[in-house]
Each structure stands twice: as C-alpha cells, then as structure tokens.
Amino acid sequence: xxxxxxxxxxxxxxxxxxxxxxxxxxxxxxxxxxxxxxxxxxxxxxxxxxxxxxxxxxxxxxxxxxxxxxxxxxxxxxxxxxxxxxxxxxxxxxxxxxxxxxxxxxxxxxxxxxxxxxxxxxxxxxxxxxxxxxxxxxxxxxxxxxxxxxxxxxxxxxxxxxxxxxxxxxxxxxxxxxxxxxxxxxxxxxxxxxxxxxxxxxxxxxxxxxxxxxxxxxxxxxxxxxxxxxxxxxxxxxxxxxxxxxxxxxxxxxxxxxxxxxxxxxxxxxxxxxxxxxxxxxxxxxxxxxxxxxxxxxxxxxxxxxxxxxxxx
Amino acid sequence: xxxxxxxxxxxxxxxxxxxxxxxxxxxxxxxxxxxxxxxxxxxxxxxxxxxxxxxxxxxxxxxxxxxxxxxxxxxxxxxxxxxxxxxxxxxxxxxxxxxxxxxxxxxxxxxxxxxxxxxxxxxxxxxxxxxxxxxxxxxxxxxxxxxxxxxxxxxxxxxxxxxxxxxxxxxxxxxxxxxxxxxxxxxxxxxxxxxxxxxxxxxxxxxxxxxxxxxxxxxxxxxxxxxxxxxxxxxxxxxxxxxxxxxxxxxxxxxxxxxxxxxxxxxxxxxxxxxxxxxxxxxxxxxxxxxxxxxxxxxxxxxxxxxxxxxxx
DNA sequence: GCACGATAGTTGACAAAGTCAACTATCGTG
DNA sequence: CACGATAGTTGACTTTGTCAACTATCGTGC
Numbered sequence: 001x002x003x004x005x006x007x008x009x010x011x012x013x014x015x016x017x018x019x020x021x022x023x024x025x026x027x028x029x030x031x032x033x034x035x036x037x038x039x040x041x042x043x044x045x046x047x048x049x050x051x052x053x054x055x056x057x058x059x060x061x062x063x064x065x066x067x068x069x070x071x072x073x074x075x076x077x078x079x080x081x082x083x084x085x086x087x088x089x090x091x092x093x094x095x096x097x098x099x100x101x102x103x104x105x106x107x108x109x110x111x112x113x114x115x116x117x118x119x120x121x122x123x124x125x126x127x128x129x130x131x132x133x134x135x136x137x138x139x140x141x142x143x144x145x146x147x148x149x150x151x152x153x154x155x156x157x158x159x160x161x162x163x164x165x166x167x168x169x170x171x172x173x174x175x176x177x178x179x180x181x182x183x184x185x186x187x188x189x190x191x192x193x194x195x196x197x198x199x200x201x202x203x204x205x206x207x208x209x210x211x212x213x214x215x216x217x218x219x220x221x222x223x224x225x226x227x228x229x230x231x232x233x234x235x236x237x238x239x240x241x242x243x244x245x246x247x248x249x250x251x252x253x254x255x256x257x258x259x260x261x262x263x264x265x266x267x268x269x270x271x272x273x274x275x276x277x278x279x280x281x282x283x284x285x286x287x288x289x290x291x292x293x294x295x296x297x298x299x300x301x302x303x304x305x306x307x308x309x310x311x312x313x
Numbered sequence: 314x315x316x317x318x319x320x321x322x323x324x325x326x327x328x329x330x331x332x333x334x335x336x337x338x339x340x341x342x343x344x345x346x347x348x349x350x351x352x353x354x355x356x357x358x359x360x361x362x363x364x365x366x367x368x369x370x371x372x373x374x375x376x377x378x379x380x381x382x383x384x385x386x387x388x389x390x391x392x393x394x395x396x397x398x399x400x401x402x403x404x405x406x407x408x409x410x411x412x413x414x415x416x417x418x419x420x421x422x423x424x425x426x427x428x429x430x431x432x433x434x435x436x437x438x439x440x441x442x443x444x445x446x447x448x449x450x451x452x453x454x455x456x457x458x459x460x461x462x463x464x465x466x467x468x469x470x471x472x473x474x475x476x477x478x479x480x481x482x483x484x485x486x487x488x489x490x491x492x493x494x495x496x497x498x499x500x501x502x503x504x505x506x507x508x509x510x511x512x513x514x515x516x517x518x519x520x521x522x523x524x525x526x527x528x529x530x531x532x533x534x535x536x537x538x539x540x541x542x543x544x545x546x547x548x549x550x551x552x553x554x555x556x557x558x559x560x561x562x563x564x565x566x567x568x569x570x571x572x573x574x575x576x577x578x579x580x581x582x583x584x585x586x587x588x589x590x591x592x593x594x595x596x597x598x599x600x601x602x603x604x605x606x607x608x609x610x611x612x613x614x615x616x617x618x619x620x621x622x623x624x625x626x
Numbered sequence: 627g628c629a630c631g632a633t634a635g636t637t638g639a640c641a642a643a644g645t646c647a648a649c650t651a652t653c654g655t656g
Numbered sequence: 657c658a659c660g661a662t663a664g665t666t667g668a669c670t671t672t673g674t675c676a677a678c679t680a681t682c683g684t685g686c
Contacts, residue, residue, distance in 0.1 A: 010447050011431035013526045017450040019359070020458045022338055025331060026377045038671070046332070057634060064339050069673055071636055093634045093681045118324035121457055128490050133456045134323050136449035137330045143446045144434055145333045161489035164499050165482025168506075173475030177441050186477050187510035190503040193481075197500035213326045353643070370663060382644055384665055406652045406663040 031117060035110070040065065042110055044073055045099075048083065049107040053096040055088065082106055128162075134214035142242055149212055151246040156255055159207040164193040166216045171238055175299070178241075179275065182300035192235060196221060204232075204263055208255050210239075210248050217243035220252040222259055225269065232260045234270040237279060249282040257286055257310065266312055274304035283308050344430060348423070353378065355423055357386055358412075361396065362420040366409040368401065395419055447527035455555050462525055464559040469568055472520040477506040479529045484551055488612070491554075492588065495613035505548060509534060517545075517576055521568050523552075523561050530556035533565040535572055538582065545573045547583040550592060562595040570599055570623065579625055587617035596621050 029039045037045065040063075047059050060070045074097065077083040082103035088094035099107065122130055141147035172186030196207065201224065210218040218239040225231035234256050239248045260268050272279055274293065292307040342352045350358065353376075360372050373383045387410065390396040395416035401407035412420065435443055454460035485499030509520065514537065523531040531552040538544035547569050552561045573581050585592055587606065605620040 007432060007435060007443070008428075009526070010435055010443050011428055013447055013450055014431045014435060015427055017454055018338060018341065019356070020454060020460060021334060022356070023375075023377060024458055025335055025338070028331065040672075043332070043335075055634075062336075064336060066674060067635065068637075068675080075636090088634095091634080091682070095635075114328055115321075115324055118327045119320060122320060122323055122327065125456055126490065128486055129456055130320070130323050132452050134326055136452040136456075137326055139445055139449040140453070141330055141333060143438055143442055143449075145337055147333065159496075161496055161499060162482045162486030164496070164503055165478050165480065165485050167478065168481050168503065169475045169478025172478050173441060176474035177439065183472075183474055183477070183510050186474060187507040190477055190481065190507035190510075194500040194503035194507065197496055197503075213322070351642075368663075379645060380664070381646080381666075388665090401663095404653070404663080408664075 028117065031113065035113070037106075037110070040069070041073055041077075044070065044077075045082070045103070045107050045110060048097055048099050049104065049111075053086075053098050055094045056097060057094070059097065077103065131214040135216070138213045138215040149217070149243055149246060151248075154210055154212045154217065154243075154246065154248065154251075156208045156210055156251065159209060163207070163209055163216070163219075164197060167193055167219050167236065167238070170216065170219075170240060171236065174238070174241070180301065185299040188299075189236065192221075196223060199223075206256075206259050208252055210243070210252060216240070218248045218252060220256055222256040222268070228267075230266040232256075232263070232265040232268045234268050237270075237282070244278070249279065250285060253282055253286045257312075261312055268310045268312065270308050272306050272308065274306055280306075283310075286310065341430065344426065348426070350419075350423070353382070354386055354390075357383065357390075358395070358416070358420050358423060361410055361412050362417065366399075366411050368407045369410060370407070372410065390416065444527040448529070451526045451528040462530070462556055462559060464561075467523055467525045467530065467556075467559065467561060467564075469521045469523055469564065472522060476520070476522055476529070476532075477510060480506055480532050480549065480551070483529065483532075483553060484549065487551070487554070493614065498612040501612075502549065505534075509536060512536075519569075519572050521565055523556070523565060529553070531561045531565060533569055535569040535581070541580075543579040545569075545576070545578040545581045547581055550583075550595070557591070562592065563598060566595055566599045570625075574625055581623045581625065583621050585619050585621065587619055593619075596623075599623065 032039050032042055035042070043063050044059060044065070047063060048054070051058070056067070056070055056074060059065070060067050063070075065073075074083060074085065078085060080102075081100055084098050084100060085095040086098060088096050122133070125133060138147075142149065168186060168190045171189045172183065175181045175185055176183070196205070199205075205221075205223045207221045208219060209216060218237075220237045221235040223233050223235060225233050234253070237249060237252060239252075257268065268288070270283065270288070272283070280290075288308040288310045290306055291309045294305050296303055296305050345352050345355055348355070356376050357372060357378070360376060361367070364371070369380070369383055369387060372378070373380050376383075378386075387396060387398065391398060393415075394413055397411050397413060398408040399411060401409050435446070438446060451460075455462065481499060481503045484502045485496065488494045488498050489496070509518070512518075518534075518536045520534045521532060522529060531550075533550045534548040536546050536548060538546050547566070550562060550565060552565075570581065581601070583596065583601070585596070593603075601621040601623045603619055604622050607618050609616055609618050
C-alpha cells in the first residue's frame, strides 16, 4: 500500500483540525456567558449529574481541574444550594458530592440549552451527512480519545442504501490488512452483496448491520441455499477490529439462528477459512460443527476452507 | 430510511464528543506550560506565520480574541522583537503585523513541538486506522466547522484495497439520496467493480480515486469495451456532493482521456442518464458528444439512458 | 497502638487570561 | 468640514487558574 497519506501530512491535518476545533469550542462556550455559570462550573455540574456521588478528587481528575479551584467552585455551589458535601462512608477525609433537587434543575436547564445548540448545528445537515458526521465523531473518539464502545448502545438493524458498499470496503481492507489477501477477495464480496440485493427475499433472507452512533461495526447475512430449499447459508460474518471482544459476533450469529428457526429452515451451513479462529469459537458456541475441510488457493494465499453446519431440529 | 440515528441521539453524541475533545485539547495545551508562550499567544503567532501581514482586527476576529487583549499580546511580542507593527499602506489607523526573523524562529520552534506531539499520538495507529482517522477529521471539518476543500490538495491515485467498497457505498447512498433510486443501483455498481477487479488489465484499464487527507471525494473507471478492442468505456464517474464545484469531474475525465490516448484506444464511449446534467457539462467540455438516447426503467425509476462518444483520432 | 508517609480537601496569595468601556487617531461620506 | 464609523490602545476590572502551605484523616509496618 503506497503511503499517499504520510504520517507527516496526517499530523499536519490533525493539528489544523485541533486549531479549528479550539475556535469552534470557543464559540460554543460563548453561550455560557448568558448563564449564571462559567464553563468550568458547567463541566463540574455535568460531571456531578452523570456520576452518582463522586469524590471531589475524581471530578478534579476527570475534568483536569486543580483541586483548589474545584474546592472553591464546590463551595460556591454549596452556598447556592446546588450541591451537598457528605463525608464519605469509609473515609472521613473524603466527601461525596451530591446534587440537590435545585442542582439537578440547574443541570437540566444547562442541558436544554446545550441540546438546542447542538440541534441547531446538526439541523443544517442532510440525514446522509449526519450519519457520516456521527460516524466520524465515533471514529475519532475511539482512535485518539481512547473512548470505548459501550456494548449496550450497539444496535442491530437491517441493511440500508450504502451498507453494501461499506460491507465490501470493511471486508476488503480488513482482510488485506490482517491476512495479506489480495483484492480478489474484495471482488468476491462485492459479487456476493450484489447477488444478495438482486435475489433478496425478505421472508427467507436477511442482512444485519451492527452499529453504534451510525458507525458500522459488523454485519452478517443469512440467505437461502441455492440448491437446498430447507437450508440457509450464513455469509460474511464480520466484526470490525475496533469492536472485537464485545460479543458482537455472538449476537449477530444468534440473530441469524433465530431468524432461520422462524423461517422454518432445517439447517444452516457456512463456509469459512481455517485461519479465522476467532470466528470458529463463535460458530462453536452457537452449536455449529465442522463437517468438512478442503485446501484451496484463493485471494493470493494457500488457505484451508471449512464447512460448518447447524441442525435446527 | 428508518431513522435509527435520530437528530436527538446525534446531538447527544456530538455533545459528548465536545466534552471529551475539550478535555483532550486541555491536555494538548498543557505542553504550552513548558514554553515561554501562553496558548493564546501561540495561536496568535501561528496566525501571523500563516497569513502574511494581517491587520490586528483580522487576527482578533479569526481567533475570537478581544481587541484589547490582542493589543497587549502584540505589545509584548513587539517588545520581545518577534513582531513589527507597520502602519497599513492605505489606512493610517490600521497596522500590518509582520513576524521578524526572530518571530519566525519562535514559530518554527512551536511548530516542531506541536508536530512531535501530533506524531506521537498518531504513531500508535495502524495505517488503516490513520486513514480512517484523517478522513473522519476532514468530514467533521467540512460538515460543522465549515472548512472548504483546498482543490490544490486533492490527489488522484489508483485504487487500493477498500476502495471498491467505498465506491459502491458512495454511489449507493448518493443516488438514493439525490434521485430516490432503489438499491438495485447499488447492486449494479457492486457487480461493475467486482468485474473490474476480476478482469483488470493494468495496461488497458484504470481506476482513479480523488482524495484529500484520505477522504474519498470521487472516482472514475476506464475499461476495455467487451466487444470492440479499440474502444474504451468510461464508467462510474462520481464526485461527492461535498466536493462539487472544484473541477474534480473535469480532472477525472481528463485523466481517462489521456490514459486512453496513451493506450492507443480510438474511441471512448460512456453510458449515463439524462437527469445527470452536471455530468453532461463535463463530458461536453471534454469533447464527448451525445450519440443515442433511450428510455428505460431501472433503479425503481423511469429514466432516459444516454450514450456519449469521444473519437480519439 | 503508634509513628510515618500518603492522601483528600481547604485556604491564602498570587498570576494569568480575558472583558469592558473610555479614549485617540484616522477614515469615508454627504 | 462635520459626523458617524472604524482600528487600535489603555486603564480598571473580573474571572479563571495555579501553587504551596495547611489540617485532618488513612493505611502500613513495626
């Protein structure tokens, strides 16, 4: 892969983005001027609202505030009746910070204002743009801000326009990066998804996309076997490297199995490669068993293909 | 399109991102502590380094600084010999701000430090991640920061793993959004790119991707006509809505034409739709002429297909 | 059970960052 | 050439943030 995007040019656009975002956050926070709170105070309030009864130290750390500064802010809040400082249960040095009803009301008011602002900005975007935008935010959050994906916020949905391409792209670049396969694999995936759309029978077939905040994290297909009407084929199970370890693969396969049962299939088969060991664990856990292995040369590599089956009684 | 990504949830993740990025920029700017400059001073210096001889007012506006505050910063810079304030040519009230050699040296030093920092963060990412990251930055910059694409920074390159999928995705969601086509169009594109990879002859065929900072902005294919060896087909010309008006389409078509000439084709043909008027102007400008029109029903719509040709003498 | 270093939080003194309004000098227009 | 507008400066001020010294408590090792 020729490095048309060098580390240096990536760093340059990163810095440019940071400058622009500094400016942007500056204009956003200007709205605090019409408020009784400063930006720092607002951040503290928000922190108290989202984390139940934290110690002052924790708040100072997560927000990067000076302990002394925070102490003064909290005194002000206490005087205003927004916060109570309760000595911690097992440590008389520490205090647990709790919002009063009045404090909660203040947070609600701030939230409303901030939500309005965010809405106003996003309202100018088309749905397509908004999806791209959200996905971009999530990407940045995960790559440089160290944000973790919250498994409970992952949703499974059916395919939509643009999804087939995303599937081809993810699998194409993913397997090249991880296993060095050549682009004939990407072409194969493109053909599979084209066939899926062309022959799609909603009662007998389905595609699931796992996503969070518009970010495509994984997918799987269940299709009718071309020759055997009672058999379904599970195809193109994929979980993005960024989302591994969340049980997404299990969730996707479980979805396939229950759909297949509901559609009265008697069997599910799938074809996979011996090197994809992470996937095997998922198939095994779902009750599939390996029924056949065969070496072949594909995608520029010597591989061993495997057929797995699950009987649906 | 079911709104699994509502405006409200998009706004929520937007706000969460802003909070996280505030924190991130805070840690980034901590590095200014070991510097003789404050963050605001650094921003001013950078602004002076990138824009030749601006007025104080312009700097104050672009950075969102108070005029008085800026004036004091500039006085400090002048005293330190980093900046000279020259009365503007045609307005004796205004001053043009110019960095001295010493000022430029200071900027270089700051840049070096910031570059190191950015490099350190990006060095932990794989090339794939870095490309996604850069592209995400660009997306955010364009959608909410109002950044414009710099036409001179657009590069044309050959296809790489993951590109075919991106092409399918862009065209699939793009034409759905703009013209309401159904997903059989996405399937058609998937089949075309699959065929391209399968039959690819590098001497006779080519795919160009237009990108900036890893962000895919457009593409085009030139392939051998299946029946006529002397004829090339131009296919899948696409320019992302975000990148229209930059002459990207012209650039991509010109690339095709010159490749076709070099490969000794005698003719280029292409098939397009009557509603794609923006593309027609590009073809016309490149010397193509409309040779045939035919109504057809595809992608869920009644369309009029057009064949265009260019003779390459 | 107690000395001791570590930790949570507070406070005073201070510095840095940013705001506001009044002011000067100049400009452009009628 | 009067007059309102504009570029920039300055003094007085507030807000925001930092630092170190301080108290009270904790946990550990002896």
